[in-house]
Amino acid sequence: MGIHERKEREKEQRREDILDAAQRVFFESGLATSTMDDIAESAELSKGTLYLYYKSKEDLYLTVMMRGMQLLYDAFSEVANSACAPAEMLSRLSGAYLHYFNLHRDYFRMMHYWQAPQFHKQVSEEVKLSCSVLNQRIWDLVNGMLQRCVDGEILRKDLKPAEVGLILWSSATALMMRIDSEEGIWREAFQLNLHDVLNLSNDLLFEAICTEKGRLELKALSNS
Amino acid sequence: MGIHERKEREKEQRREDILDAAQRVFFESGLATSTMDDIAESAELSKGTLYLYYKSKEDLYLTVMMRGMQLLYDAFSEVANSACAPAEMLSRLSGAYLHYFNLHRDYFRMMHYWQAPQFHKQVSEEVKLSCSVLNQRIWDLVNGMLQRCVDGEILRKDLKPAEVGLILWSSATALMMRIDSEEGIWREAFQLNLHDVLNLSNDLLFEAICTEKGRLELKALSNS
DNA sequence: TGAATTAAATGACTGATGGTCATTAATTAC
DNA sequence: GTAATTAATGACCATCAGTCATTTAATTCA
Numbered sequence: 001m002g003i004h005e006r007k008e009r010e011k012e013q014r015r016e017d018i019l020d021a022a023q024r025v026f027f028e029s030g031l032a033t034s035t036m037d038d039i040a041e042s043a044e045l046s047k048g049t050l051y052l053y054y055k056s057k058e059d060l061y062l063t064v065m066m067r068g069m070q071l072l073y074d075a076f077s078e079v080a081n082s083a084c085a086p087a088e089m090l091s092r093l094s095g096a097y098l099h100y101f102n103l104h105r106d107y108f109r110m111m112h113y114w115q116a117p118q119f120h121k122q123v124s125e126e127v128k129l130s131c132s133v134l135n136q137r138i139w140d141l142v143n144g145m146l147q148r149c150v151d152g153e154i155l156r157k158d159l160k161p162a163e164v165g166l167i168l169w170s171s172a173t174a175l176m177m178r179i180d181s182e183e184g185i186w187r188e189a190f191q192l193n194l195h196d197v198l199n200l201s202n203d204l205l206f207e208a209i210c211t212e213k214g215r216l217e218l219k220a221l222s223n224s
Numbered sequence: 225m226g227i228h229e230r231k232e233r234e235k236e237q238r239r240e241d242i243l244d245a246a247q248r249v250f251f252e253s254g255l256a257t258s259t260m261d262d263i264a265e266s267a268e269l270s271k272g273t274l275y276l277y278y279k280s281k282e283d284l285y286l287t288v289m290m291r292g293m294q295l296l297y298d299a300f301s302e303v304a305n306s307a308c309a310p311a312e313m314l315s316r317l318s319g320a321y322l323h324y325f326n327l328h329r330d331y332f333r334m335m336h337y338w339q340a341p342q343f344h345k346q347v348s349e350e351v352k353l354s355c356s357v358l359n360q361r362i363w364d365l366v367n368g369m370l371q372r373c374v375d376g377e378i379l380r381k382d383l384k385p386a387e388v389g390l391i392l393w394s395s396a397t398a399l400m401m402r403i404d405s406e407e408g409i410w411r412e413a414f415q416l417n418l419h420d421v422l423n424l425s426n427d428l429l430f431e432a433i434c435t436e437k438g439r440l441e442l443k444a445l446s447n448s
Numbered sequence: 449t450g451a452a453t454t455a456a457a458t459g460a461c462t463g464a465t466g467g468t469c470a471t472t473a474a475t476t477a478c
Numbered sequence: 479g480t481a482a483t484t485a486a487t488g489a490c491c492a493t494c495a496g497t498c499a500t501t502t503a504a505t506t507c508a
Binding site for chain 1: 254255256257333336337339340341342343344345356360363367383384386387390391393394395397398399401402405409410413414416418421424425428429431432433
């Protein structure tokens with residue numbers, strides 16, 4: 001009796017269709033100015049139906065955001081699974097995040113909301129938990145890679161992998177946020193190209209956290 | 225004819241009273257769950273009156289936030305005006321930001337909203353402009369100090385002051401955001417004290433952006 | 449096949465809340 | 479003391495997230 005299974009599939013499909021519609025609307029208008037009626041119209045469903053699949057607008061927003069987190073996970077995963085030396089892996093990891101930012105700016109932007117609970121009003125515990133779990137998986141993946149860099153004597157042994165990851169991630173993300181919302185201002189007021197600043201910031205930090213061996217290998221990679 | 229002036233003063237006072245009330249409510253509940261009725265009640269005024277002084281809830285929120293920006297400006301200003309050597313000034317500047325974060329966490333938190341326009345819905349152009357101007361003044365102040373560090377051969381000559389400022393600011397702020405909302409998670413999941421990570425991140429960056437002279441003077445300061 | 453049952457979808461409705469405006473109250477001017 | 483001006487009010491409006499009684503469609507089973 002495959003009817004039950006077919007129905008499950010259809011339900012899952014509907015969930016995805018709604019998410020597609022929500023994504024279109026949120027990408028277009030942001031959280032504040034998107035309405036559930038807009039999303040319903042875009043999905044060609046009634047508003048009530050949206051609520052059969054998602055508990056609140058904020059849950060829907062964060063569920064779209066999780067697609068973005070999953071893409072980031074996949075990108076990092078590919079780096080982690082590529083059989084390459086630690087130094088190259090570190091370089092690729094950093095490159096993957098930059099690539100993600102340029103390619104998936106909309107998802108990147110949504111992640112701020114997750115980071116700032118003071119703007120949450122109707123986020124369900126389930127969705128909060130799902131986000132946390134996915135977030136944690138990304139960090140575990142990154143920390144694993146960084147641990148391999150420590151073991152391979154690319155990163156200084158006196159630094160914990162999580163510590164290094166957090167430092168690199170923080171400075172890069174904060175600069176990306178600026179690029180996203182204030183790139184023009186910084187170019188005009190201070191003659192600064194924020195993409196260059198981001199590269200510089202990365203270079204400085206790598207310089208500071210790598211072993212001598214790591215510095216040499218990274219330099220060799222960037223010259224090749 | 226002092227009546228007109230007295231009225232101006234009273235109006236200004238009322239504006240401040242409303243802002244005090246808004247601050248109490250926003251600090252207590254955040255933007256999303258605070259209501260204009262709450263603020264009106266806290267101010268012992270009718271809701272209509274609030275709108276004689278502020279155009280929208282979001283304007284009110286950002287005006288409270290600007291108090292926080294002004295406090296930061298004042299703190300930085302004090303550092304800039306203290307007659308001390310560039311190295312000590314740099315050290316104090318960094319310390320002032322950390323002190324600000326610990327002392328004025330509520331204001332610090334509000335600043336995320338300003339940084340993320342995708343969550344704006346009713347922010348007026350006037351208030352946006354005021355925020356930008358104040359923001360710019362802070363950056364001018366910081367850049368002036370950093371320029372003095374370059375001139376005093378504390379900071380590397382090949383780095384633009386604005387570049388250095390942005391890099392230091394970005395990494396510190398992103399870590400502070402984590403401390404504010406996820407301190408417990410990082411302590412439990414990764415045995416990381418985020419305050420230590422923040423210090424480490426600062427040390428690494430200072431190491432990378434200072435001249436040899438600067439490194440020595442900063443080390444001397446931290447030992448004294 | 450068709451009546452009975454279950455499941456899915458609907459959209460009119462409710463409640464909350466940001467924002468408005470005609471009216472009232474208070475102050476000032478003459 | 480009265481007219482004119484200014485400030486404050488709160489009932490009201492509009493929007494929109496979220497609900498639920500009803501309808502529609504699909505499935506079961508006699």
